[in-house]
Amino acid sequence: MAKSYSPAFVSLFLLALSSCQSLEQISIDYLQAADLSFPPQLRKVAIVNNTSNAPDNKLITQSDKIKENSPIVSRATAYVNGDTKVATEALAEEIAHQNYFDEVVICDSALRANDKLPRESILSQEEVRKLASDLEVDLIIALENLQLKATKTIRYLDEFNCFQGAVDVKAYPTVRIYLPERSRPMNTLHPNDSIFWEEFGASAVEATTHMIPDKKMLQEAAEFAGTIPVKYIVPMWKKGTRYLYTGGSVPMRDAAVYVRENSWDDAYELWRQAFEGTKSEKKKMRAALNIAVYYEMKDSLSQAQEWAEKAQQLAKKIEKKNVSENMHATINDVPNYYLTSLYLAELKERNSQLAKLKMQMSRFNDDF
Incomplete structure (x- = not known):
């Protein structure tokens, strides 16, 4: 039997997860496509x-x-x-x-x-x-x-x-x-x-x-x-919440400092080094999720989705004993898998709406 969770419950879970896994919460604003589309000449x-x-x-x-x-x-x-x-x-x-x-x-x-x-x-x-x-x-x-x-x-x-x-x-x-x-x-x-x-x-x-x-x-x-x-x-601006792993190694902690200073490119270099420089699947998963957030902040949604998929697959390997095909596992059983899956779902939704959003914003010469 599949289990579903309310947004409020998931938010509480993620806040609890952040307190024990060195997660940092950040806000992101992004434009969401409308249901209806109007020709650019209708002004x-x-x-x-x-x-x-x-x-x-x-x-x-x-x-x-x-x-x-x-x-x-x-x-x-x-x-x-x-x-x-x-x-x-x-x-x-x-x-x-x-x-x-x-x-x-x-x-x-x-x-x-x-x-x-x-x-x-x-x-x-x-x-x-x-x-x-x-x-x-x-x-x-x-x-x-x-x-x-x-x-x-x-x-x-x-x-x-x-x-x-x-x-x-x-x-x-x-x-x-x-x-x-x-x-x-x-x-x-x-x-x-x-x-x-x-x-x-x-x-x-x-x-x-x-x-x-x-x-x-x-x-x-x-x-x-x-x-x-x-x-x-x-189209309307929507405020979202993203989570970054900030602990586990010196580069991850230093990258978190760069994020607070809004130096995303410097943070990305440290996350990339962390991903490539370890054999630990858990460390790779954390770096991959952070890289996905980096690409989303840069409006490179296809690359963000690619890295979120990597993070999800790594989380599934880490928590493979509790991740089952029929979704009997609970959030408490597979916290990293749920975190990466929730984020991946949001990215897929954004990606699916991107062509529609670009069409709707064509009146501004894609300046959005």
């Missing part, structure tokens, strides 16, 4: 609110039945329409922040404000052409619906002898992309994501009192909802 975009005026929403909650002896004191769920004006403004601001289009124009007034009943309706080609002409843009991105699911929970945390009040809101925006020359939307996005707040108290009443007020929660949830579709529309 001006309008973000519009294609909804009716938002109704007077009130959170009407439905309380869940709580099992006896459960640490959960109360839990209630509510569905509500989000504030599309706020979400549209957040969507426009976040897209503008990415500096992908030359100009981002916003029309946050509800286009269907005169509707008698709230409805979701696509823009006609005539409407798109008129909007594009009036706003002097090449492309229309329309927020067309926003649903929120809010779950409020009060639970007793036995290990801390206190009560936790938590609000988890899942946001479901609907966004459509329009081009003036097309009779139908170019694409429809239905992404979703969650935002979370928590407070604590000595009693359930105190925890409840400290929880985020509904009005503020709905405001922040709508702002958050507007940012959700952005990664599907434009």
